[in-house]
Amino acid sequence: MRHFIFWVVFLLCSPFLSSQTELYIPVNIQKAYQKGSRDHSGEPGKNYWQNKASYRIQVKLEPDLSKVTGSQIIVYQNNSPDTIRELVITVLSDIQNKANARDWNVPLSILNDGVQITSLGINGMDYDPGKQAVTRIGTNAVVQLKEPLLPGRTLNIEMEWNVMYPPGLTIRNGNYGDSTFFIAYFYPKVAVYDDLDGWDRRNYSGMAEFFGEFSDYEVFVTVPQKFKVWATGELQNAQEVLSRKYFKKWQEAQQSMEVYSMIDSTNYLDNDITAKKAWNTWHFKASMVPDFAFGTSDKFLWDVVNVVVDPETGRKVNFNAAYRKDSKDYYGMAELGKKMMHDLSTRVPGVPYPFPVMTIFNGNAGMEFPMMCNNASEKEWGGTVVLAYHEASHTYFPFYVGTNERKYAWMDEGMANLFPMFYMEDHVPGAPYLSSRKTRYYSLAGQEIETNMMTLTDHLRLWAPYRQASYNKSFYANYFLYDYLGTDVFLKSLRSYIKSWAYKHPMPYDFFNSFSTYSGQNLDWFWHNWYFEKNHADLALGSFENGEIEVINKGRLFLPVVLNVYYRDGSEKVIRNDLSEWNGRNYKLKFKLDQADLINKIILGNEIIPDVDESNNVMQFN
Numbered sequence: 001m002r003h004f005i006f007w008v009v010f011l012l013c014s015p016f017l018s019s020q021t022e023l024y025i026p027v028n029i030q031k032a033y034q035k036g037s038r039d040h041s042g043e044p045g046k047n048y049w050q051n052k053a054s055y056r057i058q059v060k061l062e063p064d065l066s067k068v069t070g071s072q073i074i075v076y077q078n079n080s081p082d083t084i085r086e087l088v089i090t091v092l093s094d095i096q097n098k099a100n101a102r103d104w105n106v107p108l109s110i111l112n113d114g115v116q117i118t119s120l121g122i123n124g125m126d127y128d129p130g131k132q133a134v135t136r137i138g139t140n141a142v143v144q145l146k147e148p149l150l151p152g153r154t155l156n157i158e159m160e161w162n163v164m165y166p167p168g169l170t171i172r173n174g175n176y177g178d179s180t181f182f183i184a185y186f187y188p189k190v191a192v193y194d195d196l197d198g199w200d201r202r203n204y205s206g207m208a209e210f211f212g213e214f215s216d217y218e219v220f221v222t223v224p225q226k227f228k229v230w231a232t233g234e235l236q237n238a239q240e241v242l243s244r245k246y247f248k249k250w251q252e253a254q255q256s257m258e259v260y261s262m263i264d265s266t267n268y269l270d271n272d273i274t275a276k277k278a279w280n281t282w283h284f285k286a287s288m289v290p291d292f293a294f295g296t297s298d299k300f301l302w303d304v305v306n307v308v309v310d311p312e313t314g315r316k317v318n319f320n321a322a323y324r325k326d327s328k329d330y331y332g333m334a335e336l337g338k339k340m341m342h343d344l345s346t347r348v349p350g351v352p353y354p355f356p357v358m359t360i361f362n363g364n365a366g367m368e369f370p371m372m373c374n375n376a377s378e379k380e381w382g383g384t385v386v387l388a389y390h391e392a393s394h395t396y397f398p399f400y401v402g403t404n405e406r407k408y409a410w411m412d413e414g415m416a417n418l419f420p421m422f423y424m425e426d427h428v429p430g431a432p433y434l435s436s437r438k439t440r441y442y443s444l445a446g447q448e449i450e451t452n453m454m455t456l457t458d459h460l461r462l463w464a465p466y467r468q469a470s471y472n473k474s475f476y477a478n479y480f481l482y483d484y485l486g487t488d489v490f491l492k493s494l495r496s497y498i499k500s501w502a503y504k505h506p507m508p509y510d511f512f513n514s515f516s517t518y519s520g521q522n523l524d525w526f527w528h529n530w531y532f533e534k535n536h537a538d539l540a541l542g543s544f545e546n547g548e549i550e551v552i553n554k555g556r557l558f559l560p561v562v563l564n565v566y567y568r569d570g571s572e573k574v575i576r577n578d579l580s581e582w583n584g585r586n587y588k589l590k591f592k593l594d595q596a597d598l599i600n601k602i603i604l605g606n607e608i609i610p611d612v613d614e615s616n617n618v619m620q621f622n
Contacts (some may be wrong), residue, residue, distance in 0.1 A: 010167035021513070022222040022524050024532065028196055029509060037195040038507070042514030043500050050401045050504060052077045053215040053473050054192050060222040060279075061183065061296065066175050068164045068186050074552045075308045076149075076190050087122070087142040088199040092185035095171060095204055100138055103207040103461060110169045117188060121158040127383060138197040138203035156273065159188060161301045168350035170566075171206055171255050172367040173293065179227070180324075182374045184293035189215075192404075194505055194602040202406045207466055209405035210512040211398075212290030214612040222281045223296050225274055228263075230322045230359045232370045233286030242332070243272050245447065254318060260336040265325050270298070285500035286355075289370035290402060295361035301325060303334035309345035310352035312364040317341050317353050327377040330362050338390055339427065348422045349415075351490055351498050354400045360388055368394035368416075382424070382431035388419035401498055402505045409457040409466070411511060414474025418482070438610050441472040445556060446536035447613045453477070453531045454508065476537075476610065483560065484578050485519055486524070491517040525583040529558045540616035541604050542588070547596035549619070551604065553587035555612065564603040566591060 021040065025033075032038040036047035059070040066178055078084055094100055097114030106284040124147050127133050135142045148156055163186060173184035192200040192213045200211055206420045221229050227235035238250045246262070253260040263273065274280055286292060297450075301542065308314060319337040323330035327480050331415075341411040347354045361373040366387050373391035378384040396419075397403050405412060417437070424433040444450050444464050451460065452471045460466040477534065497506075497514040508531070508584045516523045531536065538555030551561050559582075565577040582589070604617040611617060 014172055016105040016546070019282065021061060021224065021288055021509075021522075023509070023512065023528060025306070029507065032195050035195070037166060042497070042512070042517045043146060044504055044510075048504070049079045049081070049195065051079050051193050051213060053213055055189070055215055055217045055219070055292070057217070057219045057292070058186055058222075059183075059186065059219065063179055063181065063224060063227070064185060066167065067164040068165060068183060068256065070187055071160045072158070072187060074155075074159070075278050076155040076453075077158060078149045078151055078153055078155075078193075080195070081151050082150065082193075082194060082198075084193065085145055085158075086199075087143040087145055087149075087155070088191040088193075088201060089143065089188045090191045090200075090204075091117075091141050091188045092204050092210075093135075093186075094136070096164075096166075096205060101205050102207045103463075106169065106171075108455075110166045112164050112166065114161045115161055115188065117141065117159060117161045119158070119160040123156055124620070137201075138205075140191065140201055140203065140205045141401070142201075149289055157190070162189060170364060172365055173363070175365050178297075178299065179203060180297040180363065182293070182295040182297075182361060182365070184291075184367075184369060186291075188289075192505070196507060200404075202458050206463075207461065207463065208531065209348060209409060210213040210291070211404040211406045212402075214288045214290055217284070217286045217292045219284050219292055219294075220281050221284070221294055221296070222279050224296035224298070225277055225280060226271070227280070227296045228274065228298070228300060228302065228322070229282040229284075229294055230320060230361055230372070231282070231284045232289060232292045233284040233371055234318075234356055236285055237281075240311060241275055242558065243275060244400050246273050255306065256304065257308075259303055259305045259338070261306055261352075262303055268301055268325060286370065290419045291357070291370055291397060293369040293374075295359075295363060295372070297322070300323070301330075305334045305338045305339050307341040307353075309341055311346070315352065317355070318357050320357070321362075322359060322360040324377070327362050329377055329381060330360075331548070332362055332381075332389065333384070336388060337392075340423070341394055343423050344393065344419065348419055348491065348497060349396055349494050351396065351495055353395060354502070355395065358392060358395070360392075361370055366391060368392075370399045371395075382428050382433075385424065385428055385431070386420055386433065389423055390416050393419040396498065401501045402503065404505065406458050407456050409470035409510055410453050410474035410477075411506075411508065414478045417471055417475040418478040420478070427492050434608060436519065437472070437475055440535070440616060441468070441610055444468040444472070444610055445610070446484050446538065450536070454533045473530075480530075480559065480579060481515070484580065497551070525580070526558065529556075529582075531595070537614060538611040538612050539604055539609075540613070541602065541619050544596075544602075544619060547594075548590045548592050551589045551591065553582060553589075556587055558582040559609055561589060561591075562604070562606045562609060563591060563593075564606075565599060566601040566603070567595065567598050568600045569598070610621065 014035045039045040053076045059071040079504040098111035119125040165319035167175045173182045192236040234449040250310040300322045306316045309317050312419040321333035327439045364376045365374045367374045368391040392414040399416050428495045493515045496518040512527045540552045542550030542552045558579040565573045
């Protein structure tokens with residue numbers, strides 16, 4: 001009965017807690033609350049809506065020409081209450097168009113004219129891609145519709161295009177030489193149209209990442225005979241593209257709960273792996289993902305293992321490692337993947353991995369894609385683990401919970417930096433995970449160029465403030481929220497947030513309000529200090545009078561206070577206050593110490609809490 005009464009009180013009080021926000025709310029977000037597409041509880045609003053697309057893509061890679069040619073049919077569903085009169089198509093590979101802006105220098109010799117759209121038809125009507133009806137602006141193509149798209153109706157879009165992948169142009173994907181390609185952003189796709197901004201018209205210039213609509217994909221990838229393909233989604237026609245011998249191995253691999261070597265260092269150059277045709281077409285399907293990518297090579301090794309990610313249902317994930325022969329760290333990748341998928345699914349976040357496949361492709365980057373990662377090889381095993389775990393963690397954010405990386409990169413990067421910490425502590429002892437977080441945070445903490453975390457990501461056109469807000473400070477924000485709430489409450493809140501926003505598009509206020517609701521307390525003081533204010537980690541010891549030690553928050557960032565008190569007789573005492581004590585305290589706290597006349601030394605802080613200036617953290621007594 002007490003348990004029942006608690007939940008009644010919780011459900012009655014939680015909306016009150018989260019609706020009494022003192023946070024600044026921009027006008028466009030206020031309108032979303034007024035229209036009921038968002039709710040102050042952190043749940044999707046009663047009038048929440050989301051558009052959807054399905055893609056059927058035919059794509060051919062010609063390695064000798066470094067060229068991709070494609071055609072596609074898109075069915076786009078308008079679930080919004082709006083009449084849509086223009087269509088915005090995102091053309092991400094136009095970043096290589098020499099006329100477009102980029103956030104870093106790229107040699108002009110490897111730039112080109114970007115994506116060439118050679119035909120476009122919408123609902124049976126032809127649109128000339130070179131005429132006035134289609135305007136190319138940066139990495140967007142804006143189409144004035146001949147007939148408006150009414151609420152509840154669909155567009156049938158047919159397109160043909162081609163794009164070059166020259167060697168050396170490897171921004172998150174590309175042509176890595178030696179017959180190895182990771183092909184992403186290769187197809188024009190319909191931009192997100194949502195309740196906050198309407199069409200997403202942001203330009204892709206390289207630094208701020210992506211925002212995609214949840215869609216269904218059926219993709220046919222044609223490559224030369226010896227090339228193997230790994231992609232978003234499940235392979236549909238292994239029997240057609242593999243030889244009889246290797247199709248049998250593939251079938252065995254799909255059932256193996258131990259690492260199964262499909263292709264190893266003794267047979268990777270054999271001529272009997274794939275079907276003996278000049279060109280093979282690999283067929284993949286993926287449902288409810290915001291993007292599609294594929295990797296291909298004629299020289300890669302291939303390991304497979306299956307992992308149970310949902311003990312209640314027995315559901316498995318098929319994990320693949322595709323890698324170069326000389327990448328020695330990847331020989332352990334499949335075994336790592338088995339542990340990683342289990343750890344993510346059962347511990348933190350403790351939500352079963354939501355897709356049927358995960359592949360780590362040994363390209364030359366560190367970049368996430370739905371059901372795939374394009375990762376480099378690392379010199380140290382700890383680096384390999386961190387990179388793999390970080391990129392795989394992105395499965396949850398932004399590919400399951402569809403956060404907008406273009407506006408709020410911290411919503412996914414902060415979590416993807418937090419999740420590996422727990423695994424590293426248990427499985428890679430001695431790896432400097434937390435100390436490396438400190439080093440990265442210190443590089444910009446408190447500097448004039450540092451911004452608050454709520455600054456829109458695409459406004460951060462410099463590398464250092466972008467990384468600080470999106471990766472470094474966001475890690476600590478999540479870590480200290482976890483530390484303050486405790487493991488049980490944090491995980492309950494996180495899992496509830498994930499469940500509420502799976503396959504949807506939350507904004508920061510949905511995240512804030514969801515955690516306030518599910519933790520049962522108004523956390524606005526935390527959000528305001530960590531996300532909206534410009535501050536940094538710097539605590540200092542102040543005066544020591546009448547047995548009271550003063551701690552001053554010089555950087556104004558709310559942090560736990562840890563005082564290590566050492567006595568002359570060799571005894572020690574640790575005093576710890578959580579970060580909520582700073583709320584409303586004018587950045588000064590006082591602590592009464594026992595037996596003050598017998599104290600030998602006081603040290604402020606520990607190895608976890610960052611502090612940009614530790615010179616004022618020690619008080620020594622004679």
